[in-house]
Amino acid sequence: MRYNILCGGPAGQGPNFIANIISKGLVEKGFYVFSSREYESRIRGGHNYNIITFSDKPLYSNSIQVDILIALDDVSEVVHKDNLKKNVLIIKEEKSNVLAAGSAFKVLGIDFSILDSELKNQGNYNENISEAKKGYAAENRILNLPKVSKRKGLYIWAGNDGISFGASQSGLDFYYAYPMTPSTGVFFKLALEESSSKYVTVQLESEIAVVNAAIGSAIMGKKAMIGTSGGGFDLMTESLSLAGGAEVPLVMYLAQRPGPATGAATYTAQGDLNMARHSGHGEFIRVVSAPGDPIECAALTSQSFYLTQKYQIPGIILSDKHLADSIFSLTEKPSIVKSQVKIKWPARFTSYESDKDKIANSSGKNIILSVQKRKEKYLKLEKEIGAMKTYSIYGKKDSKNMVIGWGSTKGAILDSIKGLDCKFIQIIYLEPFSKKIKEELKKAKNLILVENNSNSPLSSLIAEKTGIFIEEKNKILKYDGRPFFYEALLSEIKKRLK
Amino acid sequence: MDNKKVRTDATITWCPGCFNFQVLAGMQQFLEEEIRKGKKKEDFAIVAGIGCHAKIFDYLDMPGINTLHGRVPPTCLGMKLANPSLNVFGFSGDGDAYAEGLEHTISIARYNVNFKYLIHNNQVFALTLGEPSPVTELGFKDTTNPFGVKVPSMNPINLLLAAGATFVARIFAEVSQVKEILKEATKHKGFAFIEIIQPCPVFHQDAGYKERFYDLKQVRHDKTNLKAAMEKAEEFDYSSKASKIPLGIFYQVSRPTFEELKLNKSHN
Numbered sequence: 001m002r003y004n005i006l007c008g009g010p011a012g013q014g015p016n017f018i019a020n021i022i023s024k025g026l027v028e029k030g031f032y033v034f035s036s037r038e039y040e041s042r043i044r045g046g047h048n049y050n051i052i053t054f055s056d057k058p059l060y061s062n063s064i065q066v067d068i069l070i071a072l073d074d075v076s077e078v079v080h081k082d083n084l085k086k087n088v089l090i091i092k093e094e095k096s097n098v099l100a101a102g103s104a105f106k107v108l109g110i111d112f113s114i115l116d117s118e119l120k121n122q123g124n125y126n127e128n129i130s131e132a133k134k135g136y137a138a139e140n141r142i143l144n145l146p147k148v149s150k151r152k153g154l155y156i157w158a159g160n161d162g163i164s165f166g167a168s169q170s171g172l173d174f175y176y177a178y179p180m181t182p183s184t185g186v187f188f189k190l191a192l193e194e195s196s197s198k199y200v201t202v203q204l205e206s207e208i209a210v211v212n213a214a215i216g217s218a219i220m221g222k223k224a225m226i227g228t229s230g231g232g233f234d235l236m237t238e239s240l241s242l243a244g245g246a247e248v249p250l251v252m253y254l255a256q257r258p259g260p261a262t263g264a265a266t267y268t269a270q271g272d273l274n275m276a277r278h279s280g281h282g283e284f285i286r287v288v289s290a291p292g293d294p295i296e297c298a299a300l301t302s303q304s305f306y307l308t309q310k311y312q313i314p315g316i317i318l319s320d321k322h323l324a325d326s327i328f329s330l331t332e333k334p335s336i337v338k339s340q341v342k343i344k345w346p347a348r349f350t351s352y353e354s355d356k357d358k359i360a361n362s363s364g365k366n367i368i369l370s371v372q373k374r375k376e377k378y379l380k381l382e383k384e385i386g387a388m389k390t391y392s393i394y395g396k397k398d399s400k401n402m403v404i405g406w407g408s409t410k411g412a413i414l415d416s417i418k419g420l421d422c423k424f425i426q427i428i429y430l431e432p433f434s435k436k437i438k439e440e441l442k443k444a445k446n447l448i449l450v451e452n453n454s455n456s457p458l459s460s461l462i463a464e465k466t467g468i469f470i471e472e473k474n475k476i477l478k479y480d481g482r483p484f485f486y487e488a489l490l491s492e493i494k495k496r497l498k
Numbered sequence: 499m500d501n502k503k504v505r506t507d508a509t510i511t512w513c514p515g516c517f518n519f520q521v522l523a524g525m526q527q528f529l530e531e532e533i534r535k536g537k538k539k540e541d542f543a544i545v546a547g548i549g550c551h552a553k554i555f556d557y558l559d560m561p562g563i564n565t566l567h568g569r570v571p572p573t574c575l576g577m578k579l580a581n582p583s584l585n586v587f588g589f590s591g592d593g594d595a596y597a598e599g600l601e602h603t604i605s606i607a608r609y610n611v612n613f614k615y616l617i618h619n620n621q622v623f624a625l626t627l628g629e630p631s632p633v634t635e636l637g638f639k640d641t642t643n644p645f646g647v648k649v650p651s652m653n654p655i656n657l658l659l660a661a662g663a664t665f666v667a668r669i670f671a672e673v674s675q676v677k678e679i680l681k682e683a684t685k686h687k688g689f690a691f692i693e694i695i696q697p698c699p700v701f702h703q704d705a706g707y708k709e710r711f712y713d714l715k716q717v718r719h720d721k722t723n724l725k726a727a728m729e730k731a732e733e734f735d736y737s738s739k740a741s742k743i744p745l746g747i748f749y750q751v752s753r754p755t756f757e758e759l760k761l762n763k764s765h766n
Contacts, residue, residue, distance in 0.1 A: 174579060195763050200579065202760060205605040209572035212565065212602075216545075216576020219563055220584075224576070242566050345581070346499055346540035346561030351548070359508045359556045360564070 001055055001146060002486070004063045005104070006080055008049035009072025011042055014097040018070065019050030020327065021101055021118045025110040027156050027329050030148035032058045034411065035156075035327040036483060041181075041265045047075050053486075056146045060293065060328060060411030064485045068107065068143075070100050089141060098128045102135025107143055112136055153331050159323035159408075160185030162294030162334065163227075163253055164193075166301025169336045172199040173222035176210040179203070181265050182321035183227040183255040207232035211239040211250070218248045221343045223305060227253040230272050231262065237279040240314055244284025244374075246349040249308035249315075249342075251301070256320040258481040267481030268321035270407055273457040276316045277431045283371065285311070285378045287385070288431035290318040292410025296428070297323070298334035303388070306339040311381050318430070320452070322483040323408035382432040390434035395423035401497050402444030404470070406430065406458055409450050412484035416493050430461065438466040446498040447474060450489065454479040499539050499559065504529045506559040512550060517671035517696035521618060522554055524676025525587070529560070542585045543577055545570050547599070549591035550625045550698075551618035562586075568599025571606035574613040575756065582757040585684065586613035593623045596632040596654055603654075607663035607689055609756040614683045614690045617654070618671070620698040621736065628701035635737035640701070654693060655731035659724060659749055664688040666727065666749040670711060671696030675745075682747065688755050695743070707743055710734075714746035721750045 005022065009015040016037050023035045031054040039048040051062045066084050071077055071092045077084070089107060093100035098119065105115045115136070119128045157165075163186045167175065177187045191201045204210050207228055214224035228236065233254050243250040254276055258269035276288045287307050291297040297319065304315035352360035353370045394414055395403075401422040405413050413424050425440055427433075441447060441462070449459050449470045454477055459470045476492045478484055504526050512518045529542065544562035546552035547570045555564040565573045570588040577586055595603045595617045606615070623629040628640045630647045633654065637646045658666050665686045669675040671694050683690035697704040720726050727749035734743040 174576070176576070200760055200763075202579065204572060204575070205601055208569065209575075209602055209605065212569040212572035213576035213579070215565070216563075216573040216578075217580040218576075220577050220580035222580040238566055239569065246563070348561055348563070350555065350564040351566055352564060357506065357559075358564075359506060360553075 002059065002063050003054050003067050003145070004065060005052040005054070005068040005070065006049055006066045006076070006083075007052065007070040007072070008047060008076035008080065009097070010045045011039065011048050012044040013072045015048050015072055016050055018072070018097045018101045019052055021115065022104055022108070023052055023156055023327050024118055025105055025114045026052070026054045026108065027154050028114045028150065029110050030150045030154070031056060032154070033156065033327065033329040034059050034061055036062050036322060037325055038482070039266050047073065047079055049076065056148050059415055061415045061484065061486045063487060065487075068104070070104055072097055072100060089143065093135070096131045096135070099131045099135035102132035103139040106136045106139035107141055109142055109145060151331070154329055156327050156329050157294040158185065158325055158327050159291070159294050159297045159319055160325065161189060162291070162297025163301050163317065163319065164189040166298035166334065166336065167225055167251070168193070168197055168199060169298070170302040170305035170339055171223050172225055174214065174217045174224045175199060175201045175227065176214045176224065177201070177203060177227045178207045178210050178232055180229045180232045182257055182324040183229050183253055185324055186227045186253060207235040208239065211236040214250055215239060215243055215248050218250055219343060219347065219349050220345055221341050223309070223339070223341065225251040225253065227255070229255050229257050230275065233272070233275065233279070238281070240286070241280035241282055241284060242351050243314040244280060244286060245282060246351055247312040248349060249312050251304045251308055252314060252316045253301070254316050254318050255324045256318065258479070264481045266321070268408070268452060268483055269479065269481060270320055270409070270452040273318065273406070273430060273461070276318045277461070283374070285313045285374055285381060286431060287313060287315040287381065287429070288318060289315075289429050290407040290427070291323065292407055292426055292428075293323070294328050295330060295332050295334045298336065300428070302334075302336040302339070306337045307381065307385070309339045309341055311377055312342060313377070313381070318407060320408050322452070328411070378432070385429055385432050386434055386436070388429070390427075390429035391437055391440065392426045392428060393423055393440065394426070396421055397423055399423045400445035401448065402441070402446065403448045403450055403493060404441070404458065404462070405450040409452055409484055412486055412489045413450055415486045416490040420493065420497065422493065422497060427458065433461065433465045438468065441466060441468050446496070448476065448493060448496045449474060450476045450484070452478055452483065499561065501533060501539055503559055504533070506557055508556045510557060511553060513700055515699040516550070517620070518550060518554065518618065520671045520673050521551075521616070521676050521694060521696070522557055524673045524680065525554065525558065527673065528677050528680040529558070542587065544587055544589070545574050545577070546589040547591065547594035549593055549623070551589050551591040551594070554589055568594050568597070568602065570594060571599065571602035571611070571615065574615070575606065575609065575611045578611050578613055578757050579760060582612070582761065588613055588615045590615065590617050592617060592619045592621060592631040592633050596652060600632070604657065604661045607658050607661035607691060610662070610664055610689045610753055612688050612755040612757060614680070614692065616692045616694055618696055619693050620696050620702050622698050622702040624698045624701050633736045634702070651736040653731060653735060655748060656728060658691045659727055659731060663691045663749070664751050664753060665690035665747070667691070667747045668693045668695060668745050670694070670707070670745060686750060688752065705739065710741065710743045711745050712742055714744050714748065719744075719746070719748070721747045724749060
């Protein structure tokens with residue numbers, strides 16, 4: 001069973017606030033939850049909404065057809081008209097969002113005490129709790145949901161929570177950022193916990209300042225990280241090249257959003273894979289990984305600290321708005337690897353090709369030596385990464401059908417292939433690209449690719465690295481700024497199974 | 499690192515007669531004195547941008563980074579947050595500080611990061627063979643501007659005063675002046691902006707500046723008075739061929755440094 005709640009309302013009216021409280025309530029009760037949010041690039045008004053899909057079994061994606069509509073405005077019923085089920089239950093409350101939450105808790109059969117304790121963590125408790133009680137008391141519709149009981153250790157996290165956790169657990173010293181959706185969640189989270197942590201967060205005048213300050217801290221032997229989205233990353237790329245050339249460890253969190261230029265600032269896409277792999281001038285080494293859920297966000301962030309420190313290179317963690325902002329219910333705990341700082345002050349660094357004393361030297365012989373040093377380092381990195389978990393295989397291991405994906409599409413793919421004659425390979429490390437992936441792809445007869453973009457950079461990467469071409473008709477590409485929904489993806493995959 | 503030798507053996511590639519030799523010698527003497535007094539090399543960092551000035555990084559056997567064009571200030575900021583007791587000296591050219599990296603030059607003054615920022619101002623892009631910078635005078639001709647520079651130059655002294663710099667000085671590229679101002683700036687707890695006026699013997703020769711210089715100390719300039727500092731800054735607009743050119747400390751006040759504020763995790 002999959003139940004779907006849509007909670008919509010104007011920005012500032014708190015659809016996200018309410019949706020998070022309901023998600024927590026459902027998880028407390030024992031349901032598995034996946035909750036995504038859509039918001040416009042505005043502070044007040046408009047129409048924002050969250051979709052909470054829940055089940056008595058684990059799930060990682062949203063459905064589209066709505067069972068329960070919580071409308072904090074007039075337009076929700078109109079905007080989502082086509083996706084409302086015939087028997088949709090509507091909670092309409094334009095004035096008080098906590099009143100709507102009270103009502104929803106009753107409908108969902110969640111204990112009121114959970115709502116009470118959630119509201120205690122917020123401001124305006126007295127006013128809110130009386131409104132919530134009113135909503136709870138007045139509601140008399142109660143859904144007939146499957147019986148579940150509280151699951152030990154089930155908790156909720158968004159991708160950005162995982163990134164923040166991975167960074168702080170890896171011994172982060174400095175997080176530098178310039179605000180940019182959808183990476184800012186990490187900045188918020190880290191800043192919120194800064195007073196009880198050892199790290200310091202710093203906002204500076206531009207992304208260029210941000211990345212160079214991070215390099216400044218890194219050369220002093222501190223663990224530095226930056227967070228941004230495509231446009232900000234563009235501004236950082238000259239310095240990415242500096243980190244590559246001068247051998248400076250630098251962890252970069254790149255949360256994608258759609259479109260060139262400013263694009264669609266608050267929506268989702270996987271359009272920056274090539275940028276993550278190729279940006280920056282000259283030939284240098286980097287590591288690029290793409291988590292598919294919050295647990296991997298934390299684990300890969302810690303691996304990025306480990307690898308960047310060990311090899312003194314830049315590392316990019318590639319996420320997107322859908323992963324960054326969506327809430328997952330989880331039981332597993334991420335594994336964090338320890339990372340050692342290798343740089344010891346006093347030391348010299350330079351943006352020039354240089355000799356062993358870091359004095360600029362552009363003789364042919366020296367350039368060759370510098371290039372070869374980086375190449376040797378690449379081979380070592382490639383070897384070490386080869387022994388790490390660079391991809392994962394899910395589903396029916398001996399199936400001839402194989403879905404290929406990376407990053408935030410993982411959830412929808414996992415949900416869709418359940419019960420199908422199909423397996424799923426999730427590519428986790430995009431640079432260096434594991435040679436073992438070729439062997440895995442060769443084992444399947446029918447390759448189906450899923451990406452949240454229009455040019456399918458992953459299929460180009462696979463062709464480049466393995467010589468395997470994926471048929472055009474087997475590419476399931478979505479580029480409307482929205483994530484894949486379970487039912488739609490299931491039907492697209494089914495069409496292509498052999 | 500050998501604590502005795504401040505200079506490297508790298509071949510110096512500045513042109514004969516270049517005023518960068520004066521800056522290098524001033525810096526070298528300053529460092530040697532500090533080391534004699536008990537400081538270690540690791541207590542200092544040299545950060546340089548890109549341009550003729552930046553070669554100083556290769557000539558000083560000191561820790562630090564020769565970073566990208568224009569990015570000296572944020573690099574120094576990151577280093578100072580990482581190690582607030584480090585004595586960081588940033589070197590930039592006028593192209594570095596006033597063109598490519600102007601956003602940082604202004605912001606770093608506002609932040610008041612405690613490092614010393616020395617701008618080798620030769621009023622020209624020398625290493626790329628003589629193009630005008632933001633402080634080149636009106637009418638200056640070169641291959642990329644055959645009809646002459648048509649927009650007025652900026653006034654960095656005024657700009658930095660307006661931006662909130664807590665120490666603003668201008669000197670001429672002459673060994674003793676360099677050494678003196680380094681001593682003064684090091685005593686200052688906060689950001690120090692030091693503009694070094696230096697002719698470029700190839701692309702921007704001495705325009706008779708020497709006869710027009712005077713020392714701000716001699717006119718009893720009140721360096722704690724922002725308005726007076728602004729007035730003094732206005733005297734030379736970087737284009738004029740006749741005005742007097744004040745040298746020395748225009749302005750010096752005290753306020754908390756960026757690193758003190760950021761590393762202190764209590765609320766204001």
